[in-house]
Amino acid sequence: MIRLENIHFQYPKREALFSDLKLHVPRGQWVSIVGPNGSGKSTLVKLVNGLLSPDSGTIHIDGTLLDGESVSDIRRRTGYLFQNPDNQFIATTVRDDIAFGMENRCVPRADMKQRIDAIAEQLGISEWLNRHPASLSGGQKQRVAIAGLLVLNPEIMIWDEATSMLDERSKQDMLLRLRHLHKNQGLTILSVTHDAEEILASDRAVVIRNGVIAADMSPIQLFEDRNLAWECRLQPPFSLALSLELREKGMDIGLHHHEEELMRALWPSLHVNK
Amino acid sequence: MDERMVMGRYVAAQSWVHQLDPRAKLTAMVLFLIAVICADYSLELAVITAFSLVILMTSGIPLRRYGRASKPLWPLMAFMFLFYVLFEHNGDVWLSIGSFTVTSEGVLLGLYAVWRMLLLVCFTSILTFTTTPIELNLGLEAVLKPLKLIGVSPQQWTMMITIALRFIPTIFEEANKILKAQASRGADYEDLKLKEKGKLVVTLLVPVTVGAFRRAEELVMAMESRGYVLDAKRTSLRYLTWQGTDTLFILLFIVLTAGMIIL
Ligand SMILES: Nc1ncnc2c1ncn2[C@@H]1O[C@H](COP(=O)(O)OP(=O)(O)OP(=O)(O)O)[C@@H](O)[C@H]1O
Ligand SMILES: [Mg+2]
Numbered sequence: 001m002i003r004l005e006n007i008h009f010q011y012p013k014r015e016a017l018f019s020d021l022k023l024h025v026p027r028g029q030w031v032s033i034v035g036p037n038g039s040g041k042s043t044l045v046k047l048v049n050g051l052l053s054p055d056s057g058t059i060h061i062d063g064t065l066l067d068g069e070s071v072s073d074i075r076r077r078t079g080y081l082f083q084n085p086d087n088q089f090i091a092t093t094v095r096d097d098i099a100f101g102m103e104n105r106c107v108p109r110a111d112m113k114q115r116i117d118a119i120a121e122q123l124g125i126s127e128w129l130n131r132h133p134a135s136l137s138g139g140q141k142q143r144v145a146i147a148g149l150l151v152l153n154p155e156i157m158i159w160d161e162a163t164s165m166l167d168e169r170s171k172q173d174m175l176l177r178l179r180h181l182h183k184n185q186g187l188t189i190l191s192v193t194h195d196a197e198e199i200l201a202s203d204r205a206v207v208i209r210n211g212v213i214a215a216d217m218s219p220i221q222l223f224e225d226r227n228l229a230w231e232c233r234l235q236p237p238f239s240l241a242l243s244l245e246l247r248e249k250g251m252d253i254g255l256h257h258h259e260e261e262l263m264r265a266l267w268p269s270l271h272v273n274k
Numbered sequence: 275m276d277e278r279m280v281m282g283r284y285v286a287a288q289s290w291v292h293q294l295d296p297r298a299k300l301t302a303m304v305l306f307l308i309a310v311i312c313a314d315y316s317l318e319l320a321v322i323t324a325f326s327l328v329i330l331m332t333s334g335i336p337l338r339r340y341g342r343a344s345k346p347l348w349p350l351m352a353f354m355f356l357f358y359v360l361f362e363h364n365g366d367v368w369l370s371i372g373s374f375t376v377t378s379e380g381v382l383l384g385l386y387a388v389w390r391m392l393l394l395v396c397f398t399s400i401l402t403f404t405t406t407p408i409e410l411n412l413g414l415e416a417v418l419k420p421l422k423l424i425g426v427s428p429q430q431w432t433m434m435i436t437i438a439l440r441f442i443p444t445i446f447e448e449a450n451k452i453l454k455a456q457a458s459r460g461a462d463y464e465d466l467k468l469k470e471k472g473k474l475v476v477t478l479l480v481p482v483t484v485g486a487f488r489r490a491e492e493l494v495m496a497m498e499s500r501g502y503v504l505d506a507k508r509t510s511l512r513y514l515t516w517q518g519t520d521t522l523f524i525l526l527f528i529v530l531t532a533g534m535i536i537l
Contacts, residue, residue: 104501
């Protein structure tokens with residue numbers, strides 16, 4: 001459970017970004033954080049991981065107050081992915097970089113080797129293990145960063161646009177993985193994203209505008225509110241856009257964001273035959 | 275990205291020198307330095323040279339590479355040679371023009387100085403050519419461990435080196451990007467005069483350093499977010515193994531150095 005209460009925060013020499021911000025995320029929930037550029041999304045997730053401290057207000061993670069004493073322990077249970085993957089790397093090879101988080105958690109060496117090989121195999125990054133992270137492309141970097149985080153089996157995952165540079169297939173692959181972890185291991189996910197599909201896969205959408213939570217609703221509701229979605233620079237997937245359009249024209253077949261579902265709703269007979 | 279920049283000066287090859295433990299190589303390096311300083315006859319220097327040549331030739335790296343590595347230091351060597359020739363007045367006078375005298379001793383000492391320098395450069399090259407940056411770093415951490423006694427943290431030092439190695443390519447990349455961006459806006463470097471080129475380097479320096487500072491801040495965040503706590507206990511993926519050949523290697527150097535000190 002993540003609980004932010006009365007958060008007040010401002011960057012030095014700037015106007016207050018958050019004043020009296022409040023957010024509760026129950027354990028095991030998948031929350032998408034959306035909003036236009038500069039609205040405070042990255043700042044919010046940095047606060048949750050103790051990378052920034054609020055000027056006033058409290059943050060509790062699973063009942064523990066986040067402070068100087070508890071922060072390193074809380075971080076060990078959290079996986080944080082930065083908006084810019086360049087900033088994520090510490091070591092001089094991909095292999096050593098994936099190991100970095102485990103080294104800090106005192107994982108034994110033999111165990112580490114095995115886990116690195118397993119995750120590299122799963123994410124299809126085995127060929128890059130001996131390369132310098134700086135020699136990878138943006139999307140490759142993001143995959144490596146995600147590997148370094150998944151290998152730790154965190155309880156809470158914080159992603160700050162961690163899939164923004166991935167190609168369609170890698171993104172689908174990561175989404176599938178997230179869904180699986182969320183469902184089977186009760187992973188709590190806090191994800192800053194502009195990706196419609198990712199938002200629709202989550203349980204809840206929190207909209208931030210100028211440092212204020214402007215809306216807190218289900219992902220479908222967010223897309224139903226055209227103005228809000230537009231303001232957040234969000235484009236609904238084709239199926240959802242079509243079902244919304246149809247409903248407005250008086251043909252309510254329910255809201256669907258998968259083509260398959262939409263087809264079934266439109267032409268039930270097509271599928272009976274199969 | 276230029277792989278050479280990324281890997282430092284490491285040259286991949288299969289040789290016994292590559293297999294050596296970096297701790298052995300680092301210790302040998304210190305012993306070698308002492309030996310070179312203590313050697314003051316040409317016979318002694320010749321012995322050290324023969325000794326180094328054997329290692330150079332069996333290191334699996336073409337000798338040309340070592341020659342090229344010493345190139346940046348040639349002006350310095352020339353300067354040292356001149357210094358001895360001009361200011362050493364002992365020995366037979368070979369040439370005398372006005373207040374300048376060139377003596378046999380001056381030429382000899384100058385040659386020795388250059389010779390020593392060459393030996394040192396070639397030997398450090400052995401170390402950096404045959405050891406990956408990661409190994410070198412691990413070796414340094416181990417060798418610097420005694421510093422803990424005087425309150426210096428070797429972990430901090432080696433983390434600093436790792437970070438430097440991690441960021442050199444990124445900073446170069448950034449500089450390149452800025453250069454390209456300026457070129458695409460019409461700046462043309464080829465036709466510039468030296469002075470203007472200099473100015474350009476300065477305009478380049480500012481964004482790159484600012485970028486580096488911002489990066490440093492972000493790096494601290496990345497390290498912390500990934501569970502790094504300064505001087506806390508941690509395990510390590512990489513480890514070093516000391517073998518019989520390493521002991522032998524060190525012994526060779528101890529004999530060499532002892533010989534140079536005694537003689
Ligand atoms: N280190 C900083 N110092 C000063 N101001 C900052 C700093 N980082 C962010 N800001 C400012 O705080 C506000 C919120 O920034 P933040 O990075 O949280 O936005 P964001 O919602 O993540 O935007 P984006 O979608 O572009 O990632 C912005 O106005 C930004 O200019
Ligand atoms: Mg952001």
